[in-house]
Amino acid sequence: MLPINLISVLLATLAAMVLGFLLHGPILGKVWMRLANIVPTGNEKFSDMLPNLFWNLVANFVTAYVIAVIYLFAMPSPYLVGEGIWRGVICALWLWLGFVVTSSSMEVIWMGRKLGLWLFECGCSFLVMSVMGAIIAGY
Numbered sequence: 001m002l003p004i005n006l007i008s009v010l011l012a013t014l015a016a017m018v019l020g021f022l023l024h025g026p027i028l029g030k031v032w033m034r035l036a037n038i039v040p041t042g043n044e045k046f047s048d049m050l051p052n053l054f055w056n057l058v059a060n061f062v063t064a065y066v067i068a069v070i071y072l073f074a075m076p077s078p079y080l081v082g083e084g085i086w087r088g089v090i091c092a093l094w095l096w097l098g099f100v101v102t103s104s105s106m107e108v109i110w111m112g113r114k115l116g117l118w119l120f121e122c123g124c125s126f127l128v129m130s131v132m133g134a135i136i137a138g139y
Helices: 006-024 029-035 046-074 085-111 115-138
Strands: none
Touching: 006 029, 006 046, 006 115, 029 115, 046 085, 046 115, 085 115
């Protein structure tokens, strides 16, 4: 069994949910809705979002857990620069660049997703994964 700190994984998951809400809601929600061509009707219900929120929570937990596992293996490496929480941030950013950016870019390249929306989502995931890495390394 890997010595993964599940409390840090849970805290990183919670932080990802809060940041995702803030970035797609009060802080940059209007920008995101414009980029995604979302027009609120006024009939939206929180209860309709519960299944999506659950799966978003699961995805964030898996992401945090994988960051923790990779960080555990990468931590002793001299190639992971930085000290303290910065090691976690750098580790998460390498994962973001190598997997999130590259795999999601296929949506722009092959499926016609708008470049602006993709850049917005990449920026949000950059921030979220940085915070997750900091929490995992610092806790």
